[in-house]
Amino acid sequence: MSTQYQKGHLPDPNQExxxxxxxxxxxxxxxxxxxxxxxxxxxxxxxxxxxxxxRALITGxxxxxxxxxxxxxxxxxxxxxxxxxPEEEKDAQDTRKQVEGKGRKCVCIQADLSKGEECRRAVDxxxxxxxxxxILVNNAAYQxxxxxxxxxxxxxxxxxxxxxxxxxxxxxxxxxxxxRRTKGATIINMASVNHYIGRSxxxxxxxxxxxxxxxxxxxxxxxxxxxxxxxxxxxxPVWTPLVVATMGKENLSQFNATPMGRPxxxxxxxxxxxxxxxxxxxxxxxxxxHPNGGTMVNG
Numbered sequence: 001m002s003t004q005y006q007k008g009h010l011p012d013p014n015q016e017x018x019x020x021x022x023x024x025x026x027x028x029x030x031x032x033x034x035x036x037x038x039x040x041x042x043x044x045x046x047x048x049x050x051x052x053x054x055r056a057l058i059t060g061x062x063x064x065x066x067x068x069x070x071x072x073x074x075x076x077x078x079x080x081x082x083x084x085x086p087e088e089e090k091d092a093q094d095t096r097k098q099v100e101g102k103g104r105k106c107v108c109i110q111a112d113l114s115k116g117e118e119c120r121r122a123v124d125x126x127x128x129x130x131x132x133x134x135i136l137v138n139n140a141a142y143q144x145x146x147x148x149x150x151x152x153x154x155x156x157x158x159x160x161x162x163x164x165x166x167x168x169x170x171x172x173x174x175x176x177x178x179x180r181r182t183k184g185a186t187i188i189n190m191a192s193v194n195h196y197i198g199r200s201x202x203x204x205x206x207x208x209x210x211x212x213x214x215x216x217x218x219x220x221x222x223x224x225x226x227x228x229x230x231x232x233x234x235x236x237p238v239w240t241p242l243v244v245a246t247m248g249k250e251n252l253s254q255f256n257a258t259p260m261g262r263p264x265x266x267x268x269x270x271x272x273x274x275x276x277x278x279x280x281x282x283x284x285x286x287x288x289x290h291p292n293g294g295t296m297v298n299g
Contacts, residue, residue, distance in 0.1 A: 019142075019144070022063070022087075022088070022091055023062075023064065023091045030063075030064060030239045030241075030265060031068075031267045031268075032098075032267055032270070033045050033068070033071050033072065033075070034267055035267050045072055045267065047075040047077075048076070049077050050076045050274060050278040050279070050280065051073055051077050052076070052078075053078075054076075054077065054078040054134045055078065055079050055080075055081075055130040055134055056069075056070075056078050056079070056081070056134070056136070056277065057080075057126045057130075057135070057171075058070050058080055058081070058082050058137040059082075059113060059122075059138055059140035059171060060140030061080065061084060061092070061095060061137075061139070062082060062088040062089075062092035062094075062095055063095070064240030065235070066082065066139045067082075067094075067095045067098075067266065068266035068269065069139065069266075069269075069270040069273040069274075071095070071098055071270070072271065073273070073277070074098075074099045074102040074104035074106070075102055076274060077104070079106070079107075080106050080107070081106070081107035081125070082096075082108055082109065083126075084108070084109075084111075086110050091241075092108045092110075093108065096108050105130070107130060113167035113171065114159060114162035114163045116166070116170045119167060119170035119174055120174045122171070123174040123175050123178070124174075133182070133185075134179065135186050135187075135188070136171060136175045136186070136187045136188070137188045137190070137273060137277075138172065139190045141164050141190065141208075142163040142164060142205070143204075144156060144205075145201050145202060146201065146202075149203060152204060157204045160204040160205055164211075164212070165208045165211045168215060169215065172187055175187070176223065179228055180223075184227070184279065184282075185228045186228065186230070186231070187229070188230075189230070189231070189232045189233075190232070190235070191216070191232045191234040191288060192206070192209040192235060193234050193235065193236045193237075193295055193297065194206040195207075195209040195210040195212075195213060195234065196234065197295065197297070209234070212232060213232055213234070213288055216231060217286045224285050224286070229284065229285040230285055231285060231287050231289070232287070232288040232289070233289045234288050234289070235291050235292060236295055237258060237264065237292075237293070238263060238265065238268075239263050239266070243255070258292065258294060258295060259293055259295060262293065263293070264293060269291055272289045272291055
Protein backbone atom coordinates (compact mmCIF):
# COMPACT_ATOMS: atom_id res chain seq x y z
CA MET A 1 0.00 0.00 0.00
CA SER A 2 2.88 2.40 0.53
CA THR A 3 3.21 3.07 -3.20
CA GLN A 4 -0.18 4.81 -3.11
CA TYR A 5 1.59 7.76 -1.52
CA GLN A 6 4.49 7.98 -3.94
CA LYS A 7 4.43 11.10 -6.09
CA GLY A 8 2.81 10.43 -9.41
CA HIS A 9 1.33 7.05 -8.49
CA LEU A 10 -2.15 6.77 -9.99
CA PRO A 11 -5.17 4.78 -8.83
CA ASP A 12 -6.19 2.13 -11.36
CA PRO A 13 -8.61 3.89 -13.74
CA ASN A 14 -10.18 0.57 -14.78
CA GLN A 15 -12.04 -0.15 -11.54
CA GLU A 16 -15.26 1.70 -12.23
CA UNK A 17 -18.24 0.85 -10.01
CA UNK A 18 -21.93 1.62 -9.96
CA UNK A 19 -23.05 4.36 -7.54
CA UNK A 20 -22.85 4.71 -4.61
CA UNK A 21 -19.64 2.62 -4.75
CA UNK A 22 -18.19 0.06 -2.34
CA UNK A 23 -14.96 0.37 -0.40
CA UNK A 24 -14.50 -3.39 -0.07
CA UNK A 25 -14.16 -3.61 -3.87
CA UNK A 26 -11.46 -0.93 -4.22
CA UNK A 27 -7.83 -1.72 -5.02
CA UNK A 28 -5.81 -0.30 -3.43
CA UNK A 29 -8.05 0.06 -0.40
CA UNK A 30 -8.40 3.62 0.91
CA UNK A 31 -6.42 4.32 4.07
CA UNK A 32 -8.73 4.81 7.05
CA UNK A 33 -6.37 4.84 10.03
CA UNK A 34 -2.95 5.09 8.35
CA UNK A 35 -1.17 8.36 7.60
CA UNK A 36 1.74 9.01 5.23
CA UNK A 37 5.29 9.17 6.48
CA UNK A 38 8.14 11.23 5.06
CA UNK A 39 9.49 8.19 3.17
CA UNK A 40 6.17 7.51 1.33
CA UNK A 41 5.17 4.79 3.79
CA UNK A 42 2.41 4.63 6.37
CA UNK A 43 2.10 4.97 10.12
CA UNK A 44 -0.94 4.29 12.28
CA UNK A 45 -2.78 7.34 13.61
CA UNK A 46 -1.72 8.14 17.16
CA UNK A 47 -4.67 8.92 19.39
CA UNK A 48 -4.52 11.09 22.50
CA UNK A 49 -7.95 10.76 24.12
CA UNK A 50 -9.23 13.97 22.55
CA UNK A 51 -12.86 12.81 22.25
CA UNK A 52 -13.35 10.72 25.38
CA UNK A 53 -17.02 10.35 26.40
CA UNK A 54 -18.16 12.10 23.20
CA ARG A 55 -20.93 10.82 20.93
CA ALA A 56 -20.86 11.49 17.20
CA LEU A 57 -23.31 11.09 14.32
CA ILE A 58 -21.56 10.72 10.95
CA THR A 59 -23.44 10.64 7.65
CA GLY A 60 -21.87 8.57 4.90
CA UNK A 61 -20.01 6.78 7.67
CA UNK A 62 -19.83 3.40 5.97
CA UNK A 63 -16.79 4.18 3.79
CA UNK A 64 -14.32 6.77 2.59
CA UNK A 65 -13.96 9.92 4.68
CA UNK A 66 -16.92 8.92 6.85
CA UNK A 67 -15.41 5.57 7.80
CA UNK A 68 -12.01 7.09 8.49
CA UNK A 69 -13.66 9.71 10.71
CA UNK A 70 -15.63 7.06 12.60
CA UNK A 71 -12.46 5.05 13.23
CA UNK A 72 -10.33 7.99 14.34
CA UNK A 73 -13.15 9.19 16.59
CA UNK A 74 -13.31 5.73 18.14
CA UNK A 75 -9.55 5.72 18.63
CA UNK A 76 -9.94 9.08 20.40
CA UNK A 77 -12.58 7.65 22.75
CA UNK A 78 -15.92 8.50 21.10
CA UNK A 79 -18.94 6.32 20.41
CA UNK A 80 -20.39 6.80 16.92
CA UNK A 81 -23.52 6.35 14.83
CA UNK A 82 -23.12 6.07 11.08
CA UNK A 83 -25.76 6.75 8.44
CA UNK A 84 -25.67 5.05 5.05
CA UNK A 85 -27.76 3.70 2.14
CA PRO A 86 -29.07 0.11 1.96
CA GLU A 87 -26.62 -0.67 -0.88
CA GLU A 88 -23.77 0.17 1.50
CA GLU A 89 -24.66 -2.40 4.16
CA LYS A 90 -21.51 -4.51 3.81
CA ASP A 91 -19.23 -1.49 4.10
CA ALA A 92 -21.27 -0.23 7.06
CA GLN A 93 -20.92 -3.55 8.89
CA ASP A 94 -17.18 -3.54 8.17
CA THR A 95 -16.97 -0.09 9.74
CA ARG A 96 -18.99 -1.23 12.75
CA LYS A 97 -16.70 -4.20 13.35
CA GLN A 98 -13.60 -2.01 13.13
CA VAL A 99 -15.04 0.60 15.53
CA GLU A 100 -16.05 -2.10 17.99
CA GLY A 101 -12.58 -3.60 17.64
CA LYS A 102 -11.28 -0.36 19.08
CA GLY A 103 -13.52 -0.72 22.11
CA ARG A 104 -16.22 1.78 21.16
CA LYS A 105 -19.89 1.56 20.24
CA CYS A 106 -21.03 1.87 16.63
CA VAL A 107 -24.70 2.25 15.69
CA CYS A 108 -25.64 1.55 12.05
CA ILE A 109 -28.60 3.49 10.63
CA GLN A 110 -29.93 3.11 7.09
CA ALA A 111 -31.49 6.34 5.80
CA ASP A 112 -32.11 8.29 2.60
CA LEU A 113 -30.86 11.74 3.56
CA SER A 114 -32.53 13.39 0.56
CA LYS A 115 -35.75 13.15 2.62
CA GLY A 116 -36.31 15.34 5.66
CA GLU A 117 -38.24 12.73 7.63
CA GLU A 118 -35.45 10.22 7.11
CA CYS A 119 -32.99 12.76 8.52
CA ARG A 120 -35.22 13.26 11.56
CA ARG A 121 -35.45 9.52 12.10
CA ALA A 122 -31.69 9.07 11.77
CA VAL A 123 -31.02 11.72 14.42
CA ASP A 124 -33.64 10.28 16.76
CA UNK A 125 -32.27 6.75 16.43
CA UNK A 126 -28.70 7.92 16.98
CA UNK A 127 -29.57 9.94 20.08
CA UNK A 128 -31.60 7.09 21.54
CA UNK A 129 -28.87 4.52 20.92
CA UNK A 130 -25.98 6.70 22.07
CA UNK A 131 -27.79 8.44 24.92
CA UNK A 132 -27.05 11.92 23.57
CA UNK A 133 -25.01 13.77 20.98
CA UNK A 134 -22.06 16.15 20.97
CA ILE A 135 -20.81 15.93 17.36
CA LEU A 136 -22.55 15.97 13.98
CA VAL A 137 -20.48 15.31 10.86
CA ASN A 138 -22.40 16.04 7.65
CA ASN A 139 -20.38 14.05 5.14
CA ALA A 140 -22.76 12.14 2.85
CA ALA A 141 -22.77 13.39 -0.74
CA TYR A 142 -23.83 12.60 -4.28
CA GLN A 143 -22.06 13.51 -7.52
CA UNK A 144 -22.06 12.38 -11.14
CA UNK A 145 -19.86 13.81 -13.87
CA UNK A 146 -21.68 15.69 -16.65
CA UNK A 147 -19.51 17.67 -19.06
CA UNK A 148 -22.01 20.41 -19.88
CA UNK A 149 -25.15 21.99 -18.48
CA UNK A 150 -26.99 20.58 -21.52
CA UNK A 151 -26.24 17.05 -20.28
CA UNK A 152 -27.14 17.84 -16.67
CA UNK A 153 -30.77 16.83 -16.15
CA UNK A 154 -33.15 18.62 -13.81
CA UNK A 155 -33.62 15.32 -11.99
CA UNK A 156 -29.89 15.04 -11.25
CA UNK A 157 -29.70 18.71 -10.25
CA UNK A 158 -32.57 18.25 -7.78
CA UNK A 159 -31.21 15.00 -6.35
CA UNK A 160 -27.72 16.42 -5.82
CA UNK A 161 -29.11 19.41 -3.94
CA UNK A 162 -31.46 17.25 -1.86
CA UNK A 163 -28.60 15.04 -0.68
CA UNK A 164 -25.76 17.52 -0.45
CA UNK A 165 -27.37 20.63 1.05
CA UNK A 166 -30.99 19.84 1.99
CA UNK A 167 -29.67 16.81 3.86
CA UNK A 168 -27.15 18.97 5.75
CA UNK A 169 -29.89 21.45 6.66
CA UNK A 170 -32.22 18.74 7.94
CA UNK A 171 -29.54 16.89 9.89
CA UNK A 172 -28.39 20.11 11.58
CA UNK A 173 -31.95 21.24 12.28
CA UNK A 174 -32.90 17.99 14.01
CA UNK A 175 -29.58 17.52 15.79
CA UNK A 176 -29.37 21.03 17.26
CA UNK A 177 -31.89 20.50 20.10
CA UNK A 178 -29.67 17.66 21.33
CA UNK A 179 -26.40 19.50 20.75
CA ARG A 180 -27.64 22.47 22.79
CA ARG A 181 -27.88 20.19 25.82
CA THR A 182 -24.13 19.54 25.88
CA LYS A 183 -20.98 21.59 26.33
CA GLY A 184 -18.49 21.87 23.49
CA ALA A 185 -20.86 20.60 20.80
CA THR A 186 -19.74 20.85 17.18
CA ILE A 187 -21.07 20.51 13.64
CA ILE A 188 -18.67 19.70 10.80
CA ASN A 189 -19.83 20.06 7.19
CA MET A 190 -17.94 18.47 4.30
CA ALA A 191 -17.46 20.96 1.45
CA SER A 192 -14.97 20.61 -1.44
CA VAL A 193 -12.14 22.30 -3.28
CA ASN A 194 -14.45 22.25 -6.32
CA HIS A 195 -16.43 25.23 -5.04
CA TYR A 196 -13.24 27.30 -4.94
CA ILE A 197 -11.84 26.26 -8.33
CA GLY A 198 -15.18 26.13 -10.17
CA ARG A 199 -14.98 22.59 -11.51
CA SER A 200 -16.96 22.53 -14.74
CA UNK A 201 -17.88 18.84 -15.10
CA UNK A 202 -19.51 18.67 -11.65
CA UNK A 203 -21.67 21.79 -11.89
CA UNK A 204 -24.43 20.63 -9.55
CA UNK A 205 -22.03 19.12 -7.00
CA UNK A 206 -19.80 22.20 -7.10
CA UNK A 207 -22.82 24.45 -6.55
CA UNK A 208 -23.93 22.50 -3.49
CA UNK A 209 -20.45 22.66 -2.01
CA UNK A 210 -20.48 26.44 -2.32
CA UNK A 211 -23.84 26.44 -0.57
CA UNK A 212 -22.36 24.31 2.21
CA UNK A 213 -19.66 26.89 2.90
CA UNK A 214 -22.29 29.66 3.08
CA UNK A 215 -24.53 27.45 5.25
CA UNK A 216 -21.61 26.81 7.59
CA UNK A 217 -20.85 30.50 8.02
CA UNK A 218 -24.47 31.50 8.56
CA UNK A 219 -25.27 28.65 10.96
CA UNK A 220 -22.11 29.35 12.93
CA UNK A 221 -23.27 32.92 13.53
CA UNK A 222 -26.68 31.62 14.66
CA UNK A 223 -25.48 29.09 17.23
CA UNK A 224 -22.05 30.24 18.40
CA UNK A 225 -23.78 32.03 21.28
CA UNK A 226 -25.11 28.63 22.40
CA UNK A 227 -21.55 27.35 22.66
CA UNK A 228 -21.84 25.30 19.45
CA UNK A 229 -19.09 25.62 16.87
CA UNK A 230 -19.81 25.01 13.16
CA UNK A 231 -16.99 24.54 10.65
CA UNK A 232 -16.40 23.07 7.21
CA UNK A 233 -13.71 21.04 5.47
CA UNK A 234 -13.02 21.43 1.73
CA UNK A 235 -10.97 18.40 0.60
CA UNK A 236 -9.18 18.10 -2.70
CA PRO A 237 -9.24 14.78 -4.62
CA VAL A 238 -9.52 11.90 -2.13
CA TRP A 239 -9.44 8.16 -2.86
CA THR A 240 -13.01 7.08 -1.93
CA PRO A 241 -15.78 4.85 -3.35
CA LEU A 242 -17.66 7.96 -4.54
CA VAL A 243 -14.79 8.69 -6.91
CA VAL A 244 -14.62 5.29 -8.60
CA ALA A 245 -18.44 5.15 -8.86
CA THR A 246 -18.99 8.54 -10.49
CA MET A 247 -15.96 9.93 -12.29
CA GLY A 248 -15.09 7.59 -15.16
CA LYS A 249 -11.73 6.40 -16.54
CA GLU A 250 -10.55 9.74 -17.94
CA ASN A 251 -10.98 11.56 -14.64
CA LEU A 252 -9.47 8.70 -12.63
CA SER A 253 -6.41 8.70 -14.86
CA GLN A 254 -5.82 12.35 -13.88
CA PHE A 255 -6.61 11.90 -10.21
CA ASN A 256 -3.12 12.85 -9.01
CA ALA A 257 -3.42 16.41 -10.35
CA THR A 258 -2.52 18.24 -7.15
CA PRO A 259 0.65 20.22 -6.37
CA MET A 260 1.71 17.27 -4.19
CA GLY A 261 1.34 14.94 -7.17
CA ARG A 262 -1.05 12.52 -5.50
CA PRO A 263 -4.63 12.26 -4.25
CA UNK A 264 -5.40 12.38 -0.55
CA UNK A 265 -6.45 9.48 1.61
CA UNK A 266 -9.60 9.50 3.79
CA UNK A 267 -7.43 9.36 6.91
CA UNK A 268 -5.88 12.70 5.98
CA UNK A 269 -9.32 14.33 6.00
CA UNK A 270 -10.42 12.50 9.13
CA UNK A 271 -7.61 14.11 11.12
CA UNK A 272 -9.23 17.46 10.31
CA UNK A 273 -12.53 16.07 11.60
CA UNK A 274 -10.82 15.12 14.86
CA UNK A 275 -9.30 18.59 15.17
CA UNK A 276 -12.59 20.41 14.58
CA UNK A 277 -14.50 18.14 16.98
CA UNK A 278 -11.97 18.51 19.78
CA UNK A 279 -11.03 21.35 22.09
CA UNK A 280 -7.88 21.82 20.02
CA UNK A 281 -10.07 24.02 17.78
CA UNK A 282 -11.88 25.79 20.63
CA UNK A 283 -11.41 29.27 19.07
CA UNK A 284 -12.48 28.28 15.56
CA UNK A 285 -16.03 28.59 14.19
CA UNK A 286 -17.49 29.51 10.81
CA UNK A 287 -14.24 28.56 9.09
CA UNK A 288 -13.17 26.11 6.36
CA UNK A 289 -10.09 23.87 6.41
CA HIS A 290 -8.42 23.01 3.08
CA PRO A 291 -6.71 19.59 3.01
CA ASN A 292 -6.33 19.62 -0.78
CA GLY A 293 -2.75 18.68 -1.63
CA GLY A 294 -1.49 22.25 -1.91
CA THR A 295 -4.04 23.89 -4.24
CA MET A 296 -4.25 27.62 -3.50
CA VAL A 297 -7.78 28.89 -2.83
CA ASN A 298 -9.21 32.19 -1.66
CA GLY A 299 -11.35 30.77 1.12
